[in-house]
Amino acid sequence: xxxxxxxxxxxxxxxxxxxxxxxxxxxxxxxxxxxxxxxxxxxxxxxxxxxxxxxxxxxxxxxxxxxxxxxxxxxxxxxxxxxxxxxxxxxxxxxxxxxxxxxxxxxxxxxxxxxxxxxxxxxxxxxxxxxxxxxxxxxxxxxxxxxxxxxxxxxxxxxxxxxxxxxxxxxxxxxxxxxxxxxxxxxxxxxxxxxxxxxxxxxxxxxxxxxxxxxxxxxxxxxxxxxxxxxxxxxxxxxx
Numbered sequence: 001x002x003x004x005x006x007x008x009x010x011x012x013x014x015x016x017x018x019x020x021x022x023x024x025x026x027x028x029x030x031x032x033x034x035x036x037x038x039x040x041x042x043x044x045x046x047x048x049x050x051x052x053x054x055x056x057x058x059x060x061x062x063x064x065x066x067x068x069x070x071x072x073x074x075x076x077x078x079x080x081x082x083x084x085x086x087x088x089x090x091x092x093x094x095x096x097x098x099x100x101x102x103x104x105x106x107x108x109x110x111x112x113x114x115x116x117x118x119x120x121x122x123x124x125x126x127x128x129x130x131x132x133x134x135x136x137x138x139x140x141x142x143x144x145x146x147x148x149x150x151x152x153x154x155x156x157x158x159x160x161x162x163x164x165x166x167x168x169x170x171x172x173x174x175x176x177x178x179x180x181x182x183x184x185x186x187x188x189x190x191x192x193x194x195x196x197x198x199x200x201x202x203x204x205x206x207x208x209x210x211x212x213x214x215x216x217x218x219x220x221x222x223x224x225x226x227x228x229x230x231x232x233x234x235x236x237x238x239x240x
Contacts, residue, residue, distance in 0.1 A: 002049035002057045004042065009095060015088070016098035029089040037128050038064070041121065048116050058105060063113040065094035070110065077107040177231060180238040181217045213238060
């Protein structure tokens with residue numbers, strides 16, 4: 001039997017704690033809870049249960065939230081329940097109204113959660129999250145465009161720091177031999193694709209000497225230190 005919780009969840013700052021504290025809205029679990037569309041998939045999850053028979057099932061938010069916590073923390077089923085029991089943020093994430101010292105569910109329930117919430121449902125949730133964020137960003141862009149049309153000034157947010165020393169280390173020098181090797185491989189692939197429909201007319205495939213070119217490239221690429229003359233010679237062979 002599945003019964004939907006009618007009472008709406010309080011905002012994080014009103015989440016009841018035994019030591020009269022408040023949850024921070026900037027906590028990662030609170031932010032993640034706002035991103036996931038729990039209510040949109042609760043009805044689909046409820047169809048897996050009987051409306052009249054059986055004991056009341058755990059809510060969809062508790063089921064999905066527990067599985068997310070387990071994957072996020074990389075813990076076992078028992079350790080996941082212990083983490084939820086000790087952490088008020090995790091209890092808020094799975095849909096509890098206030099902190100409780102007793103575990104909200106048994107670790108054996110995670111086995112049933114994994115059977116009911118399959119990969120297809122997870123993909124639907126991910127697509128829903130992405131679509132909602134895209135729509136949100138589109139609205140912000142339209143709002144900025146409207147402000148620009150009206151001539152209102154847009155306040156800048158954040159800081160842009162430019163530092164040449166932070167350039168990625170994997171950027172290749174423009175004359176790097178590896179770039180020529182990649183270009184040669186791509187050209188050979190294009191020749192192969194163009195030759196396939198012309199096999200009947202052209203009996204002989206255009207010569208590319210790819211085996212020799214590959215060997216010449218590896219001779220230089222495998223060396224730790226390459227002199228200027230060796231590099232120039234290897235570049236010339238790749239170009240030819």
